[in-house]
Amino acid sequence: MEGGGSERQTGGRNSLSARDLRETLAEVGICTWSLNPTTGRVTVSENCHQVLGVPARSLSDHDAFQAVVHPEDRGARAAAVCCALNQGGRYSIEYRVRQADGEVRWVRSQGRAERGRGPAATRFRGIVYCIDERRQAEARLQRLQADLIHVSRLSAMGEMASALAHELNQPLGAISNYAAACDHFLAEPGPVRIDEARDAIAAATGQAQRAGAIIRRLRDFVTRGETDRQFESVAGLIGDACDLALIGVGEQGVEVRIDPGPPGARVLADRVQIQQVLVNLIRNACEAMRDSARRYLAITAAVQNDGVVRISVSDTGPGIPAAIADTLFLPFVTTKPTGMGVGLSVSRSIVHAHGGGFWVDSTATGGATFHFTLPTVED
Structure with a gap:
């Protein structure tokens, strides 16, 4: 920090020129934008085609910019822009854009709306850059987490296998016994035997429903879903x-x-x-x-x-x-x-x-x- 604080230099050969800044932003895939709140005119950096997939000259106003945004995200972006212009302060939103070739990618746009002496914003500018890789990584992580949760459920059922088998064997065994009893009752025709056979069938039906309920609970528990x-x-x-x-x-x-x-x-x-x-x-x-x-x-x-x-x-x-x-x-x-x-x-x-x-x-x-x-x- 000798010589009066060289880190505070704002001019001379050590300062970053506007051209250097533009080239640096272009190299890292960051597009700059500026919106005139009074005229609605939009100005974007020449490298915006790398991020948004459309020529810079086609993004002359807010409506033209909105046309690039994915239809499902246009409402959220318009609301965020309106909020920033009305309230001032920082603006930040993630949305999808549809490029000229039909490819859809995720971008993040952030900036700041500045006010003058009045309530209206006088300046609104910021940057937009691609976040596709991050979004894809998040999606992969979510899939892996869902897989782990599902494997954990299957593991729990595996540890309970003997108890589940025993629980299912009880109604199945009862159904077998009721069926044998029904066969025995019907071998000796008569009103009393027929009534007893009906009772056995009803009891067997109840046991079948019990077994079905157990299987449904198991199926719902182990099924992989969103x-x-x-x-x-x-x-x-x-x-x-x-x-x-x-x-x-x-x-x-x-x-x-x-x-x-x-x-x-x-x-x-x-x-x-x-x-x-x-x-x-x-x-x-x-x-x-x-x-x-x-x-x-x-x-x-x-x-x-x-x-x-x-x-x-x-x-x-x-x-x-x-x-x-x-x-x-x-x-x-x-x-x-x-x-x-x-x-x-x-x-x-x-x-x-x-x-x-x-x-x-x-x-x-x-x-x-x-x-x-x-x-x-x-x-």
Whole structure:
């Protein structure tokens, strides 16, 4: 900083000329634009064809610029420009443009509207540049995250395979028994036998419907689909998840308490993904209590004052081992001998994507309680 601060030079041979600036921006793919708020005339740099795919001379006014914008994004861009001109300050928006050859690409435009002494903007200028690579990377990341979530669901069902097989064998075995009884009744014709056969058929139908309900729940749970957020009842989410997650739990001697909270509580959520979180937490809790003398599982929900519902899953297992307490939510960290170690990591990502929180409380006397929150919605 000798000589009075050479970094503050604004002239002379060390300053960046307008030509140098234009060439530098062109080399990095940045187009400059300027809009005259009074006349509506637009001026763009010559390199705009690299970004927008049309000659600079064709973008003479706001309407001409709008014509390049993808039809689905024109409204949002026009609203953003209008807001900047009316209120002044910074302008920033991402939208798609359709080039002359039909190719569609994503761009980001940002700038600033300046005011004079009056309320109207006197100057509006900025830059626009291509963000296609970033958008494509984000799309790939979203696909990978969706794949991981789906794999986690399949893994959960794989770990429950024996319990699911047992649950399905019960109605199937009952159907077989009722069919045999029906055959026996019909071998000895008579009004009484026919009535008994009808009863057997009705009972078999009920068992078939029970098996069908189990299969439908499994199909809905493992099917890979796009994220679909709807208004969902918290009690309904918990009930559907418990129907699947608690299969076979009674035979393990687990005492279960379910308190789904107030019946009117609702959230905006992807039903399958939130059920996935609950199924993972419930199955983990049951697994943790496998060697416990007392096996008590509590699944509760409570609406908080800050506009969220807190859902908790508590167990009486050994708690969280100190060795993994700090890394519990990292991928591939698990206490199961055959686990993948992605369930908790995926569950936390799902909850965070829904705008909620995810954490665990563990006590010195044993047991763990996993909590997650979701924003509630008003009727």
